[in-house]
Amino acid sequence: xxxxxxxxxxxxxxxxxxxxxxxxxxxxxxxxxxxxxxxxxxxxxxxxxxxxxxxxxxxxxxxxxxxxxxxxxxxxxxxxxxxxxxxxxxxxxxxxxxxxxxxxxxxxxxxxxxxxxxxxxxxx
Numbered sequence: 220x221x222x223x224x225x226x227x228x229x230x231x232x233x234x235x236x237x238x239x240x241x242x243x244x245x246x247x248x249x250x251x252x253x254x255x256x257x258x259x260x261x262x263x264x265x266x267x268x269x270x271x272x273x274x275x276x277x278x279x280x281x282x283x284x285x286x287x288x289x290x291x292x293x294x295x296x297x298x299x300x301x302x303x304x305x306x307x308x309x310x311x312x313x314x315x316x317x318x319x320x321x322x323x324x325x326x327x328x329x330x331x332x333x334x335x336x337x338x339x340x341x342x343x
Contacts, residue, residue, distance in 0.1 A: 224312055231308040232272050257293055261337035264294040265330050268301030272309070278302035293341025301333040 273281060281302065282295050305326055314322045 227311060228308050231311050257291070257341040258334075258338055260291060261293045261297050261341060262334060264297040264337060265301050265333035268298045268333060269305060269326055269329050270307040271302065272306040273302045275303070291341060292343075293337040293339075296340035297333045297337030300336045301329050304329040304332075 278299060282298050285298070286295055310322045310326060
């Protein structure tokens with residue numbers, strides 16, 4: 220398992236990390252105002268939070284840093300829900316054991332939990 224999982228993990232983490240700088244920071248600048256704009260920004264944050272790999276308990280400092288940068292509260296809330304739940308490297312590693320259908324279903328449930336959480340936090 221080590222011969223398969225470690226290289227697989229390293230490759231996927233490096234690929235996700237290579238695009239992280241282009242995807243963050245998220246802001247509503249240029250998107251507009253109102254509920255549709257908030258929803259779009261939160262949806263992007265939820266999808267990115269579901270894909271990114273963050274070490275255990277590392278999501279708190281990441282979200283604190285993003286808060287200092289001035290990201291909207293909905294984005295921060297969505298990331299707090301999605302970052303610790305699942306990531307692309309974990310999905311790749313467990314897909315053989317659980318199957319892609321179960322793995323993608325889990326990712327979809329994480330996204331479905333993150334969207335209302337982020338939108339509600341934006342509205343409050």
